[in-house]
Amino acid sequence: MKPVKTAAKKKGQKKPAPAIKRAGKKIQAPQPSMVNKALVTDDLKKQIAEWQSNSVGPLLAKYPERKEKFLLTSGAEINRLYTPEDVGEVDYPKELGFPGQYPYTRGVQPTMYRGKFWTMRQYAGFGDAAESNKRYKYLLAQGQTGLSIAFDLPTQIGYDSDHPMSTGEVGKVGVAIDSLADMEILFDGIPLDKVSTSMTINAPASVLLAMYIAVAEKQGVSSSQIHGTIQNDILKEYIARGTYIFPPKPSMRLITDIFEYCAKEVPKWNTISISGYHIREAGASATQEVAFTLADGIAYVQAALDTGLNVDDFASRLSFFFNANNNLFEEVAKFRAARRMWARIMKERFNAQKPSSLMLRFHSQTAGSTMTAQQPDNNIVRVTIQTLAAVMGGAQSLHTNSKDEALALPTEDSVRVALRTQQIVAYESGVADTIDPLAGSYYIEAKTNEIEKTAMEYINKIDKMGGMVRAVEKGYIQSEIQESAYRYQLDVESKERVVVGVNKFTIQEEPMKNLLKVSQAVAEAQIKKINEIKAKRDNIAVQSSLEKIRQAAQGKDNLMPIILTAVKQYATLGEICQVLREEFGEYRESVVL
Amino acid sequence: MSNKKTRILIAKPGLDGHDRGAKFIARALRDAGFEVIYTGLRQTPEAIASAAIQEDVQWVGLSCLSGAHNSLFPKVVEILKQKQAEDIKVFGGGVIPSDDIPGLKEAGIKEIFTPGATSKSVIDYINSN
Structure with a gap:
């Protein structure tokens, strides 16, 4: 047999790395199994202990650290230093694998952002359909690559603009849609075979999806051609967001009806966006966000299976929505842990076979609750950090918040800066040029493992309570979130947690001018x-x-x-x-x- | 000072679902020794005023982040007045642009707390009014 010529044997190239010789013991270089055993040795453990006692100890005696304990949002402690010891023996293919391959820790696509950037999708909508249509066209002209529709509260809660409960709310937090006539104006001149549209609509999701299908048909686009997402995630409405209408049982039925219908008629549509975003905004920690979101996901999959659907017929159209918050590394670890957990849940618990059924694809939005009304320009910096978290965490699409959102809906100028933030991260920062760039960091891998472990404990506990619907009805999830929210706010008020411009580095400032206002005339019209x-x-x-x-x-x-x-x-x-x-x-x- | 504890109703008028702030304030006031009743989401101004009277509170705290404050807050004050309960004092909080505050105060809202306000500032305000 002809010997295989390997790269290493080529003239002028380096020889393969020799086995590492350490402490008199010959250690083999990693074998093809890629189990990272060689890194954690007794010798290393000894060296770490020596560093702690010889270097850190004496310094601490003289100069204490800034805080006694450094904590993540979950309350988990952050070590001074992460070493191979914290990661342990890594079975690379089992724990991390390759992008586009199980368990998808490193990403859901083989080339990720080297192929194409994430979809830049700004959540927008206010006033009436004509005004919002103008904003969408502006955003598309500025280089946005997908639409994301914000509906006003009456629309989200299934009231027409003339209902008494709609008083004061018409067109305020999103666009007012009462009938197909409004939807026709909303998408006027926007080709629905080309643009993907995400609609934040939950309890009445069937109605808005139906209107979208109808508008597309009028444009000559069939339902099999349209692509986009409806949020359609009722459980997190009970937990955190509040735009529920019906009780859990019929709500779950509406959702599984959509799964079934779209599997046949609207095959490119993401039938649900299982959302941790609002759970996090309500005050949950990063770990709780993952745990409760995936527990919601489990409930939806189970509900669909219970109606007789086949898991591989609908699972690939499930999508997710997570928060991109300030703690950069915790966030990146969170996204990675969520992907790996979902792949394992779908494979091991639900026996899904198709690779696309195992992939956690997610939209992300920077954290609205971290936007401050004080020194609003600082919010641009926060959004930049959060954008980096989402991108290094492998998001499929992203909304960046605008600096004025603690005060009002964003103006056109501030939305443009928010979009530019994504574009700068995409085109100038270089973070999108290699896949999952933080992998292999001892800290990131240790936290990825820890979030998975703690979130899984939550999921097991919820299972024991009888599943997510029961846990929500009992108020368990809500009280867990409230505990975290309360602790967070007390930390801010005691200044244990610094919020720049709010409890430290404050200035006297004039109230922000030129905020966007929605006129009362919208409701009348x-x-x-x-x-x-x-x-x-x-x-x-x-x-x-x-x-x-x-x-x-x-x-x-x-x-x-x-x-x-x-x-x-x-x-x-x-x-x-x-x-x-x-x-x-x-x-x-x-x-x- | 009377021995009777000050009673406060924290309420969410309208359709807004953001209750993180309302729940935090409710709990912080309770921890500060007030008797607090929280209405939950989606209350009409009529229901809030009735609850305030029924619960015999001295204060009503309204929270709104949806931009509907200009319609909903004054309505609560108006209905309390109609029901001869104008002694119940109303304050508010949420995403409220500074331009709207003078109008709200003119309509009888005693104080408005905007993003970043601490629970201490709310407690101090109630104690001194």
Whole structure:
């Protein structure tokens, strides 16, 4: 047999590294199994102990450290130094593997950002559909690569703009959508076969997805061509975000109806975005964010399996949404741990076979709750750090917050700076040029392992309680989050935790000018529009469709097709949700203090 | 000083779901020795005013981060007045632009606490008013 010519044998090239000789013992270089045994030796342990007692000890006696304990958001202690000892014996293929391969610790795609950057997707929407359409076109012109729709609270809670509960809220935190007529204006001139659209909509997700499908059809784009995401994650609404309508059981049914419908009709659509973002914003630690989000994910997968769906038919369309917070390394470890955990859960617990069923793909948003009203320019710096966390953590898409968001919705100028922040990280910083650049850091690997372990303990505990729905109904998750939030805020108030510009380095400053304001006229115009539509449409057809929705709600038929028919007839969001409210009832939160 | 503990209702008017601040303040006030009742999310101004009267509170603290404060906060004060309960004092907090504060105070909201305000500042304010 002809000898294989290896690179190392080529003339002028270095010989392979010799076996390392250390402390008189011959240690073999890592073998193809790539088990990293050689790194942690008794000798190293001894050296670490010596460093602690000979170098660190005497210095500490003279100069104590800044704090007695350094802590992560989870309360876990941060060591002074991380060494191979903290990582232990790493079975490389089992724990880390390669990008695009199980367990996906290092990323879900083989080339990651060397192929293409993450999708830059700014969450936007306010006032009416025409105003928001203008903002989307502006963002696309500025180089944004995907859309992300913010709906106002009445839309998110299934009320039309003319409902008494909508008073004061129309068009405020997002765009007001009452009927298909608004959606047509919202996407006017935006080609839905080209742009991917994420919609932050949960309880009434079926209705807004139906409207999107209908608008696409009017553009000549079939439902099999559109791509995007609906948030559709009701559990975190009960836990942290608050825009629930119906109780858990019918809500889970609406969700699994969407899974089933989209598997056949809208194959490129991400049917859910299982969200830790709001759990974190409510005050959870990084570890709790991972634990509760994946526990929510488990509940959705189980619910779908219980209705008879096959795991590989829907699992690849599940997507995730995480917070990108300030503690850079903890965040990167969090994203890596989440990917590895989800892959293992899907494979070992749910026996998923398709690789795409095992991949945790996620959107990320910088942490709104870290934006300060004081010295708002400082927020640009915070967002930069958080952007680095998301990118080095392997996010598939990212929203960067604007500096004025602690005060109001962002102006066009501040949104542009937020988008530019992503673009600078992408094009200038170099962090996107190699995959998972922090891997192999003792600190990052140790924290990745620790977050996985602690989050898994939470998940086991939730399983023992009877699953996530039970744990939420009992108020367990909410009180865990509140504990963390309370502790955090007390640390800020005691100045144990420094927030620059808020409890340290403060200045006297003028209130920020030129904040974005949504006019009260939006509500009046929406109400007028609803009345016009109701006068113009075929009301007999609408009533008949609403009656069919009622019957489907009472029975087991998939609700999506009939909701699609109703929205095409210009039944309003509020009318459809009212029927479902009557049939399903409404959720009342269990107030935990 | 009366022996009776000061009673405070913390309420979330409107559709806003951001309750981190409201819950923190409720707990901080409770830890400071006040008797605190928290309404939970999605309360109408009518329901808040009724609860305030029923619970016999001296203060109502409103929290809103959705931008609906200009409509909802004054309404609570107005209904309390209609129900002859104008002795119940109302304060508010949340994402509230400084431009809106004079109007809210004119409408009878005693004080507005904006992002970054500490629980101590709220406690001190209640104790001295």
